[in-house]
Amino acid sequence: ATSQTQIVACSELTQSELSIKPDQHVFRGETVTLRCDIDGEGVTSWQYSWYKDGSFYTYSELQEHTFSPVTESDAGKYSCYGAKRGGSCSSYMSDEVTLTVSGEFEHLFIHTHTHLTCFFNVL
Numbered sequence: 001a002t003s004q005t006q007i008v009a010c011s012e013l014t015q016s017e018l019s020i021k022p023d024q025h026v027f028r029g030e031t032v033t034l035r036c037d038i039d040g041e042g043v044t045s046w047q048y049s050w051y052k053d054g055s056f057y058t059y060s061e062l063q064e065h066t067f068s069p070v071t072e073s074d075a076g077k078y079s080c081y082g083a084k085r086g087g088s089c090s091s092y093m094s095d096e097v098t099l100t101v102s103g104e105f106e107h108l109f110i111h112t113h114t115h116l117t118c119f120f121n122v123l
Contacts, residue, residue, distance in 0.1 A: 013089070013090070013091060013092050014038055014039045014091045014092070015038075015039045015091065015092050015094075016036055016037065016038055016039075016080055016081045016082055016091045016092055016093065016094035017036070017037045017039070017094055017095075018034060018035070018036055018037075018078060018079060018080050018094040018095070018096075018097045019034075019035045019037070019097070020032060020033070020034055020035075020078075020097055020099055021033045021035065024097060024098060024099060024100060025100045025102070026070055026099070026100070026101055026102070027101070027102050027103065027104055028069070028070060028071055028072060028101055028102065028103055028104050029069045029070070029104050030069065030070055031066065031067070031068040031069065031070070032066070032067045032068075032070040032074070032099065033064050033065070033066045033067075034050070034064065034065045034066075034078055034080070034097075034099075035063060035064045036048050036050070036063050036064075036080035036081075036082060036094065037063065038063075038082045038091050039091075045084055045085060046063065046082035046083065046084060046085070046091075047059070047060070047061055047082065047083050047084075047085060048060045048061075048062065048063055048065075048080055048081070048082050048083075049080065049081055049082075049083070050065055050078065050079075050080050051078065051079045051080065051093070052076045052077070052078055053076045053077050054077070057078070063082075070099075070101055071101065072101045072103075074099065074101055075099055075100055075101040076098070076099060077096040077097070077098050077099075078096065078097055078098075078099060079093055079094045079095065079096045079097070080093070080094050081093045081094065
């Protein structure tokens with residue numbers, strides 16, 4: 001009897017798409033989530049590699065990476081791709097998405113005076 005090793009390969013590479021929530025332009029101190037979606041695939045079958053400014057940034061079992069709180073040093077161009085568990089195949093690298101982080105958001109309160117007048121008729 002002979003043993004055979006079967007290698008499972010992707011019949012077609014799938015596309016990765018990177019999105020940023022709540023927005024690509026945020027203020028320091030906010031919570032920002034990067035999400036890597038693989039076309040037509042469930043989240044349990046992939047492992048994710050994240051890139052920042054063209055260099056490897058981090059590896060994750062999750063399709064989301066969160067900055068909480070986000071800082072100016074987190075700003076940059078991010079991309080991602082997924083690899084099937086077991087290394088059988090991987091997706092294409094996503095297009096880069098730019099995260100811009102500005103100084104802290106300042107709440108502006110405008111002090112105004114309000115005058116209310118109440119009229120009523122007595123019968």
